[in-house]
Amino acid sequence: MTYQxxxxxxxxxxxxxxxxxxxxxxxxxxxFGPLEVLRDINLIVPRGHVVALxxxxxxxxxxxxxxxxxxxxxxxxxxxxxxxxxxxxxGNVSLRDRDLAAFRANTGMVFQNFNLFPHMNxxxxxxxxxxxxxxxxxxxxxxRAIELLSKVGLADRAEAHPEQLSGGQKQRVAxxxxxxxxxxxxxxxxxxxxxxxxxxxxxxxxxxxxxxxxMTMILVTHEMAFARDVADTVIFMKDGYVVEAGxxxxxxxxPREAATREFLSxxxxxLA
Amino acid sequence: MDYQWDFATLWQxxxxxxxxxxxTAGFTVLTVVSxxxxxxxxxxxxxxGLRVVxxxxxxxxxxxxxxxxxxxxxWCYYALPMLTGVEISPPMAAFLTLTLYxxxxxxxxxxxxxxxxxxxxxxxxxxxxxxxxxxMGKIILPQALRRMVPPLVNQSVLQLxxxxxxxxxxxxxxxxxxxxxxxATYRPLETYTLIAAIYLxxxxxxxxxxxxxxxxxxx
Numbered sequence: 001m002t003y004q005x006x007x008x009x010x011x012x013x014x015x016x017x018x019x020x021x022x023x024x025x026x027x028x029x030x031x032f033g034p035l036e037v038l039r040d041i042n043l044i045v046p047r048g049h050v051v052a053l054x055x056x057x058x059x060x061x062x063x064x065x066x067x068x069x070x071x072x073x074x075x076x077x078x079x080x081x082x083x084x085x086x087x088x089x090x091g092n093v094s095l096r097d098r099d100l101a102a103f104r105a106n107t108g109m110v111f112q113n114f115n116l117f118p119h120m121n122x123x124x125x126x127x128x129x130x131x132x133x134x135x136x137x138x139x140x141x142x143x144r145a146i147e148l149l150s151k152v153g154l155a156d157r158a159e160a161h162p163e164q165l166s167g168g169q170k171q172r173v174a175x176x177x178x179x180x181x182x183x184x185x186x187x188x189x190x191x192x193x194x195x196x197x198x199x200x201x202x203x204x205x206x207x208x209x210x211x212x213x214x215m216t217m218i219l220v221t222h223e224m225a226f227a228r229d230v231a232d233t234v235i236f237m238k239d240g241y242v243v244e245a246g247x248x249x250x251x252x253x254x255p256r257e258a259a260t261r262e263f264l265s266x267x268x269x270x271l272a
Numbered sequence: 273m274d275y276q277w278d279f280a281t282l283w284q285x286x287x288x289x290x291x292x293x294x295x296t297a298g299f300t301v302l303t304v305v306s307x308x309x310x311x312x313x314x315x316x317x318x319x320x321g322l323r324v325v326x327x328x329x330x331x332x333x334x335x336x337x338x339x340x341x342x343x344x345x346x347w348c349y350y351a352l353p354m355l356t357g358v359e360i361s362p363p364m365a366a367f368l369t370l371t372l373y374x375x376x377x378x379x380x381x382x383x384x385x386x387x388x389x390x391x392x393x394x395x396x397x398x399x400x401x402x403x404x405x406x407x408m409g410k411i412i413l414p415q416a417l418r419r420m421v422p423p424l425v426n427q428s429v430l431q432l433x434x435x436x437x438x439x440x441x442x443x444x445x446x447x448x449x450x451x452x453x454x455x456a457t458y459r460p461l462e463t464y465t466l467i468a469a470i471y472l473x474x475x476x477x478x479x480x481x482x483x484x485x486x487x488x489x490x491x
Contacts, residue, residue, distance in 0.1 A: 069399060071395055071398055071399060097403050097404050100398075101401045101402060101403045102401065104398055104400070105400065107399075108399070108400075109399040111396065115390075115392035115393060115396035117396065117411055117415075118415065119415050119418075128400070129400035129401065129402075132406050133400060133402055133403075133406070174396075177400065178399070180400075181400055181401060
């Protein structure tokens with residue numbers, strides 16, 4: 001293989017057996033028209049690790065996250081999550097709907113704006129994936145959905161409709177919906193950015209609980225203190241590059257790169 | 273004005289008028305169904321984003337939206353056979369014209385309904401691994417349909433009214449039968465008043481339904 005992962009991440013790799021490797025990204029590139037959003041991204045995430053992606057807006061972190069479950073199709077590179085692999089090197093891009101769907105079913109994603117299905121109640125939101133995609137029977141899918149809803153503290157709202165929930169509750173339903181697919185990896189795209197400050201905590205608590213249970217996760221976040229305390233690795237991105245990646249406490253508390261320091265200086269109020 | 277109203281004379285022509293109503297209703301139902309089917313195909317074709325499909329479909333849609341349906345009807349019956357060398361019957365010409373005319377408008381309603389659904393819904397459906405058809409069937413269309421139904425009903429009301437134009441091709445719809453009755457009775461005032469009343473009786477409940485559906489969707 002001809003690729004050079006970023007130095008900090010490469011160190012993770014050598015001692016790992018393949019079964020411990022959950023996410024591998026090699027040479028990922030993406031442009032929107034003339035705008036290069038991702039320029040040669042390499043990433044390795046061991047099973048059970050939590051990675052926080054930080055950086056200014058427009059740095060490409062959301063695009064990177066969306067490339068991991070192929071909501072955004074890379075122009076070049078290689079993405080592997082668990083047993084699912086996709087190669088976007090030149091001439092190899094015959095992307096069939098079926099293959100994309102299978103790849104995506106293996107990753108859970110939580111969005112900034114929740115994106116609950118408004119025509120379904122809470123438990124139906126959680127069940128629809130397993131029933132439609134995994135062909136589970138409705139009864140066991142419902143039982144599992146209720147179980148997941150209790151896990152996020154919302155079993156009593158199973159029959160409510162999304163518009164009756166607070167933002168924090170909606171986001172917890174969205175997390176349950178993603179977990180219902182039994183994904184290998186959970187991706188959080190600014191999951192708390194649209195929430196009232198008072199409701200951020202309840203969502204972060206659920207994410208923290210998932211981390212403790214060993215879920216492999218990548219979070220795009222502006223919650224620096226949370227990134228420092230919950231993530232194993234923090235990756236700082238700017239202009240489509242990974243500028244700095246390493247141990248979460250080190251990157252947040254003693255960033256090596258000037259750009260990282262500059263970015264983090266805006267957050268010091270929230271880092272106490 | 274001392275005009276002697278005489279609706280009673282019309283009673284003997286009731287079967288003729290009923291037959292006309294049946295033609296009107298039949299043509300409406302038929303061309304609403306065919307129009308929605310063709311309109312859905314047009315809408316999906318336009319949403320495909322493939323220029324080889326979208327450009328011709330857009331051309332057909334605009335052609336039928338920007339010419340009067342009466343002109344289309346006459347053209348289809350008198351001019352098209354000269355072009356193709358195939359004679360078509362008046363009902364066939366009427367069916368073809370109203371289907372495509374309806375489809376042009378329905379396709380815009382259907383396309384509009386689909387694109388009005390927030391992009392986040394597509395993301396969320398894809399993210400849980402739904403395939404294109406599942407996403408359409410379970411997530412997008414159920415939401416889009418609720419928004420589409422009131423304009424679809426409104427368009428279908430217009431479709432029913434447009435069937436009155438079929439009388440120019442001597443298709444025996446309600447208006448055409450009215451003309452027959454008039455020429456037999458010399459009672460145009462009663463006859464056409466009755467014809468108008470029948471249209472009103474059929475369409476008023478439909479427009480109320482459309483209103484009701486709109487209000488319900490807003491709630």
